[in-house]
Amino acid sequence: MSTPKISVRNLYKIFGDAPAAALEQARAGMHKPELLEQHNHVLGLRDINVDMQDGEITVIMGLSGSGKSTLIRHLNRLIEPTAGEVVVDGENIMEYGPARLRRMRRHTMSMVFQKFALLPHRTVLENVATPLIVEGARRRDYEAEAVKWLDRVGLDGQGEQYPHQLSGGMQQRVGIARALTSNSDIMLMDEAFSALDPLIRTDMQDLLLELQRELQKTIVFITHDLDEALKLADHLVILKDGEVVQQGEPQHILMNPSDPYIVDFIADINRARVLRARTVMTRTDISPPEGAVEIAGTATLEEVITLGGGDADLVFRVMERGRQTGVLAMRDVLTALVGTEPAGAA
Amino acid sequence: MATYDWIFDTLGLRDWCDGSDAAAPMSMADLMSRTGSAPDASVWETPFPSMDALNDACASFPQSRDLTRGLERGFLDIKDSLSVVLDPLTQPLSWALEGALWLFQATPWFVMIPVLALIVALVSRSARLTGFILLAFGGLAFINYYDYAMQTLAIIAVCALIAVILGVPIGIAMSRSDRLERVMIPVLDMLQTLPPFVYLIPLIFLFSVTEPKLYGIAVILYAIVPVVRLTNLGIRLVDPEVIEAADAFGMTDRQKLFGVQIPLALPNIMAGVNQTIMMSLAMVVIASMVSAPGLGVLVLRGIRNLELGVGLIAGLGIVLLAVILDRSTKAALARVNAAQKQ
Structure with a gap:
């Protein structure tokens, strides 16, 4: 297997007033409920080790409170870890200074958000061009590129609308186009389709798979929906209480669940x-x-x-x-x- | 024999008390109590151990009037050095007010009224509001209150503008630092609850009553509060996920502030500007007591000379001005809101 595109190593995140002390406890083997009860610290993530391969869709799945959104925010350091490292393209991004970090966020990673997080005061076209505008591009420089991606996600001719004039599904298409415009290798998708209707969600999953066949990006996808996870995942990571319960090829996990929690989890799906x-x-x-x-x-x-x-x-x-x-x-x-x-x- | 003699006796301070019996000036209460034969006080009439009560027991203990006088002395002592700093610093305010007053009055009415209507039309894009404003200024001019109204308007224009120019950056700074917010909120609370007249007292000592900056400062201090508060609030209320998106796409703090936070906080900031304008109007009337020209002078004349008609009409003129300012800024606010509803 080639070297992973993103490699998360021994990552810990503890929320509270004195995370360093609680970290020792977590390292000594304490889990989320005990840590909350005895030290009043919330264990966000505990000893996470995940390799994400180039060109694959890695799906991180878990119920709410399992730490999946916290984990994805460590990949571009929207949240700082308590301990551990995240290696992207062979570099530990925890060592980056602010300027280098901004460069990585502009060129190496883009992100799609659950509630779209579009800029409501800018047009759809300007939203899509955000990564270029951040770099200081003028309209005539970014227009062609932004229009290209807007067309690609099926929003031809909607560029002059404002986000609130679009439906939820269309807004998320704008969100995806915005992430694509940055031409980054890595796309982080935080529950990107969770706020959409089931039918539209299926459309969007198909769109994502189609784009992925064409663009071969490294996608990290967060979801709480097992069907969605199984549909998209090349590599599936299941989180519970901030810990990885099982990870691997989704079909393999289905046939060989390693934990009663996962057995419960997969009990209801249409096998x-x-x-x-x-x-x-x-x-x-x-x-x-x-x-x-x-x-x-x-x-x-x-x-x-x-x-x-x-x-x-x-x-x-x-x-x-x-x-x-x-x-x-x-x-x-x-x-x-x-x-x-x-x-x-x- | 006073109620609290025992305190000083037990503390062994009697000598200190009697040491300076160069009696302080006698107050009216002292005089009264001296003439009347003081009967033995019952327990029910035990006075609170206030400064004056303690002074009765010990002549060296300061009276409360010493406190107020001390404050006054202290203020007068630093007044000169304070003026050296504040005078040049605030001089531009005087110039701005004088300039604005001159401009608003020197411009003939047949230019001024259409220009004001045009500004309102551009800001609000509402024919009805523009018509109302033409009518309102026409009415004020018809009853010969045009000059007063223009003076008031000139002062508000300068003071509200300066309040916004200072207030928005203060609000932004507050929104970025929780510590600054903790310090500023009590200050803003105080500025807002201090009775408007109280602003004038120290200012009268600091500046000459003939200088426009005297009332300018009072108006600005009083009116700056809402724009600071609402700028801070507006920026803090910006959707955290949008801020996260701005971070995730590598925006610098500057891009985030001017490209995301301020535009999204604009409805709140505009609401603050509206309140600031309304509060400057309220203060400019009170400031007429310290020589601020305008409709307030007529109100003051109404009170002083019991000229009921003058006072009432001037009051109605102020209401009319308030409605004009409020409607125009609200119309602008509504347009901002319409442009970015989520």
Whole structure:
């Protein structure tokens, strides 16, 4: 694996009057509830170690109060850590002075906010051009670039409107266009779609995936919605009470939850829609009996079941890049659907 | 024999008390109590151990009038050196007021009224308001109160402008420093609750009554409070997520202040400006007691000479002026609000 684009190492954040003392306690193994009860300090983050790879979408998921928004704000130092480091492109950004930090925020990272955080007194075009205006660009310099990204997110011709004249979904498109205009490698998205209606949220997720295929940015995405996390994530990090409970490839986490908390968490999702043939299949290159239907490794179990038309005895050939990588029996599909602890072998 | 003799006796200060029996000037109360035969006071009439009561027991103890006189002496002592500093510092205010008064009065009415109406029209973009203002000034001019109204307006224009020029930066500084805010809020509270007449007392000592800056300073001190308060509040109320976005895109503090905080605080700042103008109008009337010209002089004449009609009409003229100023600034405020509702 190549060196990560962003690497968070031993990061601690403690909110309170005397964080240094509480830090020792946290290092000694104290968790959030005890620290609050005995020292009246809030444990924001405890010993976070996450590597975020170039060109991947890393999703940080957790319920409210799990510290996910605190974590993403450490990546561009909107919040200063109590201890630990954040390494971006091989440099520890905790060592940056104000000017270097501003340069990083202008060129290396951009951010999309939950409540959009557009400047209400500036037009949509000016909002989109914010990263260029911050650099001192004049209208004729930034206009072409801003219009390009505005068109790209599907807001052609809305440049002269003011943000309050747009709907929530359109405002967030402006937020995304603003982040794209900076041409930064890294995009931080803090619950970017949480304030939107479900349908619009799906649209926006599709837009993000489409942009990502084209632009290959390193995206850090925060969400409390597991379906959204599974849809977007290349790498999934699950936080609870300021600690990483499990991280890894989302399909892997689904099949091998390491913690009862995660089992609870994934209990309610539609597994048929999320799990893929590749995850459930038996890895083999021995051909299954004649007449087995070929399916793609990325097909969801829902697609597999539809294809099978209800027949429980079918076996599929799972194909990837024109080669068979495994076989998938319908029985395995059905077992995978009920969850991690199968109810006894039949 | 006074009630609190025992305090000085037990503290062994009797010698000190009797040491200076060069009696202080006698007050009327002393005189009264000397003539009447002082009966034995009952417990119910025990006086509070105030300065005067203690002075009864011990002649060396200062009386309360010594306190006020001391303050006065102290003030008079530093007055000269204070004037050396304050006089040149505030001289531009006198010039500005004299200049404005001259300008407002020297401009003929047929230029002045249309210019004022034009300003209001540009600020408010409202034909109705502009018509009202033409009518109001026309009415004032018709009853021969035009000159007085212009004098009042000139003073307000200068004082409110200076109050805003000083007040907005103070408010910005307060919004950026919690410590400064903690220091400033009691000062602002005091400026706001101090009866307006009280401003005038030390100013009369410091400056000559013939100088315009005397009332200029009083008006500015009184009127500056709302614009400071609301600038501070407005900037503190700016959506923290927008500030976070400004930080996240690498804005400098300066870009953040002028590009985000001030524009977003503008509705509140404008509300403060409106209040500042209204309060300068209130103070300029009171300041007529220290030679501020304008409608206030007529009100004062009404009180002094019991000229009921003059006082009432001048009062109504002030109301009219207040309505004009209030409506024009509110219309401007409404336009700012409309431009950036969220």
